[in-house]
Amino acid sequence: TWELSVQCDPDHTPARPLFCDDPEADLALSRAELTDGRLEVAGTEVPARLIWYRGSALPSAVLTEIWDRHFPVRAPIVRWLRLLADDPRPQVWMRAAVAAGEPCARDFDHGYAELIRPLAEAATPRRRIFAATTLDQAAGHASHRKAVRKLVDDWSRYGTKALRWTAAMALGYGNAADTTEDALDALARIGVRDDGEQLAVASFNAVRLLALPDGAKVLRRMADWTHH
The missing domain is CATH 1.25.10 (Leucine-rich Repeat Variant)
Known part of the structure; x- marks a missing residue:
């Protein structure tokens, strides 16, 4: 997002609203889904929320x-x-x-x-x-x-x-x-x-x-x- 914002308007520092996100709408617009999974952190697996596109x-x-x-x-x-x-x-x-x-x-x-x-x-x-x-x-x-x-x-x-x-x-x-x-x-x-x-x-x-x-x-x- 930062790189795209800089490319569009290089004279201004990019900014974004802090409390205006809508996770459900973002997922729908991106054709993505949220799932429970696991990630490796420092050599140990931990639970994590993962976002995947719907369809390979x-x-x-x-x-x-x-x-x-x-x-x-x-x-x-x-x-x-x-x-x-x-x-x-x-x-x-x-x-x-x-x-x-x-x-x-x-x-x-x-x-x-x-x-x-x-x-x-x-x-x-x-x-x-x-x-x-x-x-x-x-x-x-x-x-x-x-x-x-x-x-x-x-x-x-x-x-x-x-x-x-x-x-x-x-x-x-x-x-x-x-x-x-x-x-x-x-x-x-x-x-x-x-x-x-x-x-x-x-x-x-x-x-x-x-x-x-x-x-x-x-x-x-x-x-x-x-x-x-």
Whole structure:
């Protein structure tokens, strides 16, 4: 809300009434519903009130409508997503990273330049994981899968230290390479470069690949690595 208000009227500090909210009307207008659930706080689950869109297709439809038909809104949305990338709560920044994949798939050139690349080169791991997650979501679209895989492969070969780290995290999701073998090859390149400086992140994401259907192939590759 702050970002949108600043974009509309940059000469004035945004403000809002403090006691004029109507939660029921807000839910109805947003096509959302309030449910009881649980959130993890400091490693412990606690009860919480959660708001969800009614229907799994609605979040994507809302983002698509905003991104495709209201171009001036893009800049404040990008700034907002960057702010969410720094939020310490996983339920906030991880969901924001997943959501960011949708507008990036709608206009990958813009999303890459304004969101993915800056976060992929960031100093903080959380921002780089955000970029990797957004890339994975974009790779979920067949129209962008080839481009994402080429990008991640290039980063694993020629990227800076930060970009190689981000590539490793993207590879761990299982969508950023043509095959599991290709993902393991890329992780191996990252892990052995610079005297194993990024061996930890490469190993971590090789383990993540065990959760995929090709887990047996990952185990065989790990056995080969450990016997050398």
